[in-house]
Amino acid sequence: MVLEEFKTRVLPVKNKLYRFALRFLNNEDEAQDVVQEVFIKAWNQREDLHLYRSVEAWCMQVTRNLSLNRLKSGHYRNTQELTDGQQVHHAPSPYDRAETRDVLQTIDQLLQRLPRAQQQVLQLRDMEGYAYQEISDVLEMPLAQVKVNLFRARKALREQLTKMNAYGIDHHP
Template sequence: MSLEAFKSRVLPVKDKLYRFALRFLRDEDEARDVVQEVLIKVWNKREEMDQLENMEAWCMRITRNVSLDRLKSKHNKYTTPIEEGFDVSGGDRETPYRSTELSDTMKTIGSFIQALPEKQRQVIQLRDVEGYSYQEISEIMEIDMNQVKVNLFRARKAVKENLLNINAYGLG
């Protein structure tokens, strides 16, 4: 792979790699380090790149593996607001009350997602935040597509039930 091919195929996904790493690590500096490490690994393997069909999924898989390695080595504890990955603006109808309500809801949803089992958390991040297809998630996570669908279904169901329970009891 030439430098031009690297710039056109790999660098455009750098922001997605960063957001994905940040979801794992909850530390902006660590996430930037992971992305840098991933880009170096991709560059060093550039001779093999022409054989890949989906460069983005391959880069995401490397990002996932490097992030998990860092987590295992450091046992980081963290919290980060989920609204960083979502547009919670209400447009012209935005009021301070509405803005606060949306922000609180997103924080609540974020805490529900953080409480999910690891696979469910990763699948919901890749599908609902990053917008990857089931096939791409299957490749990134190296799991069967049925497992992707089951984990996504269970994750969405758990978040929905938790949100409904809070709203039903007036705690939200």
């Protein structure tokens, strides 16, 4: 694989890799480091990347493994900083931006309560748009289990949001 092919096949998935790593690590710097490591691994294995059915799925799998390794390591620093830098550009007022940020934080908190497998499947399917088979490949999980995890994750989120709305908590997506 030459540099131009690397630029067109590997680099475009940078944002997906970052969001996936961030979901694991809850730390922007750590997630950026993981993405950088993925690119280094991909570059070092550039001659063999054609052997993979999907280079993007391979990169996602490497991202998952590196993120898990960081979580297991003793040097990982888990600082759950809220990022105020995320602004919704189409929101016309500061009130709308604050409300949107609150809703997103609530959903993120609900996502954090899900089992890790459900979080991963939900993110890959609903946020990143991966097909079921791609998710199965990335997570090294049977296809049936991917579907079960996605169903359970969606159901749990729906129930929690419904419960919050029933009790009048002012967070409605």
